[in-house]
Structures are given as C-alpha cells and as structure tokens.
Amino acid sequence: MKSDSLFKDIKYDLPASVVVFFVALPLCLGIALASGAPLFSGIIAGIVGGIVVGAASGSKLGVSGPAAGLAVIVFDAITNLGGWEVFLCAVVLAGVIQITLGYAKAGFIAYFFPTSVITGMLTGIGLIIILKQLPYLLGWHADFIGEQSFSQANGENTLTAIQHAISVISIPAVILSAVSLALLVAWDKFLVPCHKIFELIQGPIVVVLLGIVVSALMASNGVGFDSEQLVTLPEISSFAELTQEMAFPAFSQMFSWDVLTVAVVLAAVASIETLLSVEATDKLDPNRGVTPTNRELKAQGLGNIVSGLVGGLPVTQVIVRSSANIAFGARSKLSGIVHGFLLLISVATIASLLNYIPLSSLAAVLIIVGYKLAKPAMFAKMFKYGPEQFFPFIVTIVAMLATDLLTGVVAGLVVSIFFSLKHSYENSFKLKETAANEEPDGTRHIVLAEEVTFFNKPSIMRELNDIPQDTNVILDFSNTRSVAHDVAETVKEFVTNAPRKNIKVQTINFNPAQVA
Template sequence: MSGTRLSAFLKLSKRDLKYDFPSSIVVFLVALPLCLGIAMASGAPLFAGLLTGIIGGLVVASMSKSPLSVSGPAAGLTVIVLGAIEQLGAYETFLLAVVIAGIVQLILGIIKAGMIGNYFPSAVILGMLAAIGITIILKQIPLAFGLSEEHAFELDAGGGIAAFQDTVLSGVNWGATIICFLSLAILIYWPKIKGVNKVPAPLVVVLLGVGLASIFQGSGMQLNQNHFVMIPIVSSFQEFTQLFIFPDFTQILNKDVWIVAFTIAIIASLETLLSIEAIDKIDPFKRVTPTNRELVAQGVGNMTSGFLGGLPLTSVIVRSSANAQAGGRTRQSAMLHGLWLLVALLAIPTLINLIPLSCLAAILLHTGYKLANPSLFKKMLRKGLDQFIPFAATIVAVVFTDLLMGVGIGIVVALFYIIRANMQNAFKMEISNENGEKKVTMTLAEEVSFLNKVPIQQKLYSLPKGVQAIRIDGRFSKFIDKDVIEVLKDFQMNAMSKGIDIELDAITYKKNREVVVQQEQVEV
C-alpha cells in the first residue's frame, strides 16, 4: 500500500498536524510514567506497560474513529490483572486470557453492543471527569514534593485518598519541589507569551526538569534514583526481541482462563465506553465517536497486546483528557504518541531516564485542575440540584472507591431524580369555574407508567371540596399503564357514587392507543 493510499485509509490530515504534533508530545510525556507504573502495580514486566502503550497508539488509534481518545494500559484493571496472574500461575497463561478478552470485545463491537454507553446520565459523566481530575491532583502530590511514589500511578482507577497514606513519614525533597512548582508556572504562563508559545510548554517543562536535576547534583537538593523515570535499556535487536512474551495456547481449555478473559472484556469495555462518552463531551468540535467501531478497535488492540506480551488496554481518560487539553484535533496525536513511546524505548532510553518524575507530576496536576475546574462546579449548581447532586455523588464515590463503583453510585442517585421527575410530570391539573360550577381537568402526559400510579391517585383523592365536574384527558397519551387505568376506573366509580360528573376521555385498555385515539378524532 502506497503512502498516499495509507494516508487515505487512515484519514490522516496534514492540516491538523500542527495541532496534533505538539499534543502527541504532551500525551507521550503523560503516558510514559503511567505505562511503567501500571505495569509495576500489575506485577507484570515494565516492558509490558510500554508495549501496551505503543499498541494503544499504533494499532488501536489507527482503527478507531475517535478523534481524541488515547488507549493504553488502564490502572483500573491493575487489581484484576495482579490477581489473575497469581490465580493462573503463569504470565503466559494470563496473556492467553487477554487474547480471548480481545476476541470477546471484537464480537461485542460486531453485534453493536457499544450503544450501552449512551445510557449514562451526563451529570454522572461530568462528575467522573471532575473526580478523575481531583484524583490526579491527590495522587501526584507525593511525586510533586519528592515523597513516596506509592499509589502515584493509579490515576484511572479512582481511590485518590490513598495517595496521602504514609507520605508524611517521608521527607520532602526540595529539589523535586522546586522543579514541580517552576514547571507549573511554565505550564500556566508559557502559552500566554507570544512568539515562544509555539514550543509546547510540556517540552519546556521536561527540559527544565532535566537541567535543574543536573544542577542540583551534589547539593542538599539532589534528587535520588527514585525521583526519575526508569525504563528498560535495550542495547541490541536481540535484547529487544527477548523482551516479548507469547501466550500459552495449551491452556485454552482452562476454565479459569475463560473466566478471567470475560471479566477483563466486560470491565475493559465499560471503562472504554465511559471514557469515550466523557471525551466526546470535552471535544471542542462536539464530534461523536462510533462506539461499536471503538469496541472493534479495542478488541484488535487487546488481541495484539496479549499475543506480544502486553497488558489489557482500554481507552483511558487521563491520557485522552491530556490530549484534548493540549489542543489535539485528530487521532494522529494518539498514533504519534505510540510512535514516540517506541522511539523512546529503542533510541533514547538513557535520556528518558534523566526526566524527573516531579516535572511529569506538574503536567498531570495542570491537567487535573482543568478537569476539576471550580467553574464546572458552579455551572452544575446553576443547573439545579437534580443535576448537581448526582454530579457531586459521583465525585465523592469515585475519589473514595474506584471508577466503576463511583459511576455506579452516581447512576443510582441520578435514577432517583429521573424517577422523581417522571412521577411529578405525569399530568397537568387545572381547576376552573364555569357558570358557577367548579370543574377539574386532568391532562395526562405522553407516557404514563406504573410509577405515576401513586401521584395520580393521591391527587385525585385530595381534590378540594365542591368540585362538581371532572374530566380526565388521555388523548395526548401514547401509553397508559394498566395499573393507572385501574386507578382511574375506580375513581370514576367513586366520583359517580358522590354525584360528581366525571368523564374519562380516550382512556382505554387497548394495546394500540395511537390507533384508538385517531379513530376517536375521526368520529368527532
């Protein structure tokens, strides 16, 4: 396939490259320590984390139609991966489960199961984004001050309060602290300086961090080995090929492998769909990602990752958000970030290992603040409590538990307000005086479910005294639950026994209400 045909197939854009190139560097700088940290937390080789990030960029992004989503190893799966490796007894057996999980995701995409992501309330999605921002800030504080890096890489999983545990027992490294705060100042003010702002601020931050770390050597602010990025150094092609691990296909009939595979497939798919929904919301062009195509891309990505020795991958909110905030326009940015990870591994591992973690923490702190900007809280509060409370509940739940649990709690809270609103909007009641006669008209909504039974019943049986005529209008309703009709029929008998004139208009048990209403209108 020629270069022109390949570009057309991938739908690459030279016009957007000036935006995607600098944003890809930002994503690369964010992804590099995350890939390594997640691999370490999962009990897998460090190379597996980098390999998964490379595949997320070069394979998934090339197949996906999401303009801003970035895929890679997800910290939300670390506990599952760590337990699965121990349960299955060998990393090669676990890799087989990853391959099968990819096949399951591929099938889910083909049967169009991606639409499930459309059913998540927007308040919950925005709450998830803000919670991720808060979690990023909390979990980067140890690295920002040169404290213990424990928990610093679990950014996509929630549970940010754990970031503070035991960190006070370690001393602050003032060299790392200075690097972090100067880096934050550059990230905030560098883009506002005309002429030099064409150079990506994160690149300036990295160069500054490397320079200051070198200056601090031999002084009281010297950084130790744990304050730097650490990636494996490959000196030959043979050493590079030896890093790959292949799945053990002899375990294909092992039921535990299939259980792990389906667990990974379901959780990875949910995390991907949630991330896609969230990223589409912060896309300045408001583009909509085809979720079924995304599941197919994720499936192929996981099949590739499992076959070559990588970890399960998903669309990840932190890297995707960094991509959006850095001005990325198309999936070229995600693809390029995968290329930079590969180049870093092969060509400049020694140079990459000179980058202080504190300047990378500054990049993530800046990203976290943008996601949890105070203006978002004010905006949600102005929308009303029915939006703000699910939003706030999601934030608290994600921060104190994890991503999936937090979103689940947020959905439950949101459903409460949805059901309450549905119950309150089932009808409209009007009381009028016609020729000295007090008349009540109840107009039913378009959809009247069994949830509306109690409010309608309470309203009818609490009508003011002196009502002489009642009309219940169901002409505009496409559906009235049979339980509600029973309540209306019973009330009709009760009203007639009291001498009240009552009319039930277009209230019927027949299934096809639209046809019945149309016939009544024709007769009139």
C-alpha cells in the same frame, strides 16, 4: 481517513503527541507495577493503544493504553489464573467479546450517562490527578503513577500518601517542581500570546528537557535523584532482548472456565471505562466531535487481541492521556498514533536518556492538566444550573475521591435517576382548568402525561384516592401514547369502585392497546 487529511494538522498534533508520550511513559510502567505484571507489558499496551487502537478508532482526540481502573482486576486475575501467560488468554478473549459488542451495537450505552455525571467525572479526575501527583511533586516515590483509587495497593491512601510525602520531602524535587510549575503557567499565560513559536514548542516538553538536564547534572556531581524518583524504562539493545521482554498466551488454557470468566469481566469493565472516556473526551473537544461508540468498541477489542497476543496489559481509552492530548492542542487522531510510535522508538533507542526524567517534572505537567479539568469556575457553573445538575455532579466527585472512578460514576447515576423519578412523579398528570359552561361544576378533568410509567403510579393513586364523593371525573388519555400495566390496573380498579362513592367517571381514549 485520507493521508492528506490525517497530516493536515501535524503542526498541532506533533507537539501534543510528545507531551502525551511523556505523560504516558510513566503511567504505562506504573500501571504494570500496580497490576503485578511485567513492567514491559505496560509499554506494550501503550504502543498498541496508540498505534493499533488509534488507527482503528473513530475518536479524533481519545488516547488508549493500559488503564489504572483495571489494575486491581488484573492483579487478582493473574494470581487466580496461576500465571501471566494464562492471563494473556483472557485479554485476547476480552478483545473478541468487545468486537462482538461493537457489532451488536452495544455502544448506545454511552448515551445514557447524564452530562452532570460526565462533568463530575472530569472534575473528579482532575482533582484525583492533582492529589495523586502531590507526593511526586514533593519527591516521595513509594507509590506508583497511575493509581486513581482512594485506597492504594501499597497500603496507603490518597491522604496518607500526601502526609507521608510531606514528612520525607526532597528539597531538589520540590525546587524542580516549583520551577516547572512556574514555567508551565508562564508559558501558557505570557509566552504563548507573545509568539507562535511558544505555541508550537509546548511548555511540558521544555519542562521534561529541563528535568533531564538537571537530573544528569546532579548525577554527574554525585548528588542525583534516587532511581525510584526517575522514570524506569527497560533498556533494550537488541531484537533478542526485545523478544525476551515479550510473552505469549498459554493457548492450551484459552477456553478454560476461569479464563472465560476473567475475559467477560475484563471486557465489561474495559468497555464501560472506554465509553465513559469517549463521552468525556467528546465533551472536552473544542470542536464538539462525536465519536462512533460501536466503532470504538471494535477498535478497543482489536487492541486487546493484539496486546494479549504479544504480552501486553489490557487497554481502554483513558481520560488522563486524552485530556492531556486535548489540553496541549491536538487536532486529530494523528497525535495518539504518533505517541504510540514514540513509545516504540524510545524503547529501542533512547531508554537510557529517558531514565533521567524526574517524576517530579512529570507530576508538574499532570497537575496543570488536573487544574484544567477541575477549575473552580466549573463548580459555580454547575451550581447555577440547579439541584438536578449540581447534586449528581458533586456526588460523582465526592464518591470518586473516596472510592474510585466507576463507583463515583454509579453514585452520580443513582442521584440522577432519583431526580428523574422525582420529575416523573411530579409530572404524571395535570388538572385541566375548564370554564363553567364547558363542564358541570364539580367536574375534575385529569389529563394524563404522554408516557405513563409505573413510576407515576404513586402520584396517580394519591390523586384518585383524594377525589371526594359525589364528584364527576374525566380521565383524559388523549395525549397519552402508552400506559404502564400497573397504572392501567389502578385506573380500572378506580372506575370499578367509583360508584360506591357516587363518583361518575368518564374516560377519554383509554383502551387496552395503550397498556405497556
């Protein structure tokens, strides 16, 4: 991409990148905490995801970084492998595997996710964002931002966390959250239409700055927020301190069987999450851009190699940051790249200032993002499309809320496959209407479908078994390109046994070459 084209939408990309930076900052720290990894490893992964993956990726609006969906895998792997440095070897190898998958053109897997499931995933993510941010909105801090599973690492779940937050509600946090939400809604609905300046300066940026001012004023008067209610960014004042926060792989154990096993699991899950996010991000893109999936796998692989080499968590493309990027006006990949540089600069320069940001302010921003993903109108729209679209959509959402993202997607896929099988079962053949002068009375003309798979075997067997004796039958394969072996055997057996019932069978274009 030429530099002039990269910067041509900077007036849109720069404000969006700042918003994504504010969203990504606590997510990077929270996911590191959930993973049982050093906190700074989350920041490293965010920087690498923004700069390295952002530059290498073909996605215009996708944003990469540490993913909550990998937190449990990372936590268990660090424990089982016996240390953080050994785990970093698995991250590097996972990146190598992903690059290999990209060159093997495995990105086609993304095209098998039905629209109803992707829409359900987006809506489910929106609802999860809202539910997971409610405790922060109310001022409770005994959780970490970024967890998407129903069951949480701290022993709570989505619902008990909200219940607990209500019981320990923080009035200052609630007031700040309410003002922030009102400001965000007013900004989009009233201020942006009034003047272009309000489109250039995004509402979330103003909300975060307001939070910093309120937090600093409260702290100066001795009534500040608890430290757990604020962003906690490591404060680094020298290059020596930076290197101390970094870690490097234990190369001597790079190719141990346990490390290789973890690497394969990381590569598989990270690739699936990335491909899901790619499909969802492209669907949200106002310009309906199409991300080259094989290039994305290579970019993610490169990112994981770099992240693992310098002590970072594994990275994927993540829908929360990507949807925030799109929601606040990004036009190109510059936004994601700049957000990575902002993370890097913040670590080196303004960590102490950013540590005044209340989590309740960021929760307000994320709740607006969640609402934009899960608008009530989407439920009505999907319902109008009929059961084949609505049921996979709603099952995906419910399963995601009750379990986690990947389980929800699998559940939605199962329902989609069920409807596909049902459709295939019902459309394996048709009975051709014929005039009496074209065929003798009593002749049954059965025209087989273009593709006859083993899923069609039950309906074809039922139709053939129901043919009464003393009947003339035409089995017409004129339009058929392939026939599953199971169905071909069923047809042969019917033809062989037909004389016993005085059934005369004529086959058209049925030959062994068609058998799949």
